[in-house]
Amino acid sequence: MNNATLRIVFEAKNEKSVDVKSEIAYAMSFARGFLCDGGEYKIKLDNIAVEIVKADGTKVMHAISSLAALECIASGEPIEWLSKTIFQDYTEDFVQSVAKRKVSDLEKGMREVIAKVLFDKHGARWWLMSVSNTVRQSTERMYESQEGIATTDGGELIHFTFLLDLRKIVVSNWGDFVHIFKSQARFTQLLDDLNVIRRAEAHNREITQQQLIALTAIHKELMDQIAAHMPSAVSYYLVENWRIQLGSIFESNIEEHANIASEPCGIVEAMHAVEGQIRRFIDLEVRVRSLLVPPGKEVLNNRLVMLLGNVRESLEQMLSAAQAGDADRVVSLQSQNERANQELSQFREEYLMSELGT
Structure with a gap:
């Protein structure tokens, strides 16, 4: 503890994010009850920080609350406390949800920028003119199987493509995308690395901290490149x-x-x-x-x-x-x-x- 922040560290009893947050709320509530007497704290204090770890020391969750935020717990307002507390969440279910969101962000951003760039160059027939037979046929079959009708509308079909399909479309039309992604070798490597993590995420296998760090770096690099040329595609x-x-x-x-x-x-x-x-x-x-x-x-x-x-x-x-x-x-x-x-x-x-x- 220093003069401003009380730091509490203990071993987690639960694994799911919501349950771990309940543990943190209990610890902070206990600390407040111990240190606060009639609304006055016995020591100079601005914040209470809680770190929850596994038995081997692996981080599970960190949180920091101001004294004002702690009063929300005391007054029975847990939602307000959650909204006013900063969390660093390392639980498996939270990491999985973050991974899903980042992969989804990238897929949406990639699809939008591909459709926009190729439509601007080739017009409404861009799908037929710019996409390889292999990618086109497999995507059209999937669309027909799910929607019950056939189409060659690229604006519809692009949403039925996979990451490796997107990589193939960009690489086969590299001259149209070099101003966005700069290096073909780097772009290909990023998409290959992303696809490995994507397979783990799609099958609900555990996403390690190392994989999440790698995914975050890939997400930032590609989304920054897309945002620089097409902000509307990635406003979120x-x-x-x-x-x-x-x-x-x-x-x-x-x-x-x-x-x-x-x-x-x-x-x-x-x-x-x-x-x-x-x-x-x-x-x-x-x-x-x-x-x-x-x-x-x-x-x-x-x-x-x-x-x-x-x-x-x-x-x-x-x-x-x-x-x-x-x-x-x-x-x-x-x-x-x-x-x-x-x-x-x-x-x-x-x-x-x-x-x-x-």
Whole structure:
């Protein structure tokens, strides 16, 4: 434990994601009951973090809740607690669901970009003009078997293709896709690697952490390439990617804030701590500004940048006053900094947790 975050680690009793979250809720509720007396905590505390592991130390789930989020458990509002708590879920059923979603994202994005590029070049007959006989015939047979009618409409048939079919279509028309995927050898390797994971996912075999890491890297590389040329095909990906990056930024923010809170309290050390906080908030501003913001999220992102800037500016003014030896102004600016931090924290609770929550 440090001055800001209580860390609890214990071995999991359950395997499914929903059951493990119940374990976490129980642990956090117990910790709150032990540390909180009449609404007042016995120690200085901002967050409670829980890490659940297997007997061999393998991660199962991590979670971090603010004290405000914990009050949702105490008041019998578990859904609110879930929405305001940051989770890192490594349970098998959750990993499987993430894998399915990422594979589905890639298949949808690939199909849309293929249909768009080849339609733009060849028109409505693109399926007949650009797809090999082998892929065309097997896909048309599947469509007829499932739909009961025959068609040569590529806009319909593309949705009945498999990953290896998509790879073959792109490679056989490489000149039309080189501006998107750049390297044919790299593209082929990514699709082959993806297909191995796709087979495991399709047959509900366990997806290992190593496979999920590999899938995430493949997903990001290909979806970034598609999004750069055809954002409309992957708007859902842009939103998800923005949320993931925001979650990462704020998770690191919590950890760094906890470290700063444990610094010595001498005047020189305090000034060094403020300098460190200024650098941290400059970094946060730069990272948030650099995000690729999806349509409809610009106001939220800009508001966050402004609030981060308010905290940074108040810290800079505090440091300047301290260096000038103006103690009264330091005290006044400290109150201003606390208000800026409170506004940022409230914004994070009310708005960002609705984006980053489960």
